[in-house]
Amino acid sequence: MFLQAHDARVTNARSILLQDDGVGIQGDVRDIVIEVPKGQIGISAKYNHAAIKHSRLSDKIDFGKEWTDHPCGEKYFKTIQPVFMQLREMRAQNMLFRDIQGKETRIYLPVLTAFEDELKRLCESFRGVFVEKFFRYLLGRHDFYKIMLKTPCKRKTVSLQSVNIGGTLEYGSK
Secondary structure, eight states: OHHHHHOGGGGGOOEEEEOOGGGGTTTOOOSEEEEETTEEEEEEEEESOOOSOOOOOOSSOOHHHHHHSOOOOHHHHHHHHHHHHHHHHHHHTTOOGGGOTTHIIIIIHHHHHHHHHHHHHHHHHHHHHHHHHHHHHHHOSSOEEEEEEEOSTTOOEEEEEEEETTEEEEEEEO
């Protein structure tokens, strides 16, 4: 009903497609695509979070290369590799992530600090080209509505936003 009230194209929908998760790798964050006569209406549907993407960091993933075609440096991988090796050892001992003591300082802080340092290096090295590719990766290449269902306790909250590549306009919540 919200889309019908705010986007007249919905009434002329030809089909509704559920996107495969793999399309996000190519820069399409839409989960649902509504085919209309003059294009598409995209929807990114989220459950209990507001993130557009759930990007992963790993000592095996070169986020710079995968997200922007600008590879991460050797220093980044040398910094994070011991942390991920430690995580693999813990997994081999059947330790659950929730049971790791001091994970904020032992795991999160070194990985996120290395990530921040590498982002700064890539921004300084490739300037606007990197920044544009980085945001295209994060936001996708297509305009979309983002719908979020939040279910803390027994109360359900749904909010909807329109995300345009040029900016975000929030319509509100119900």
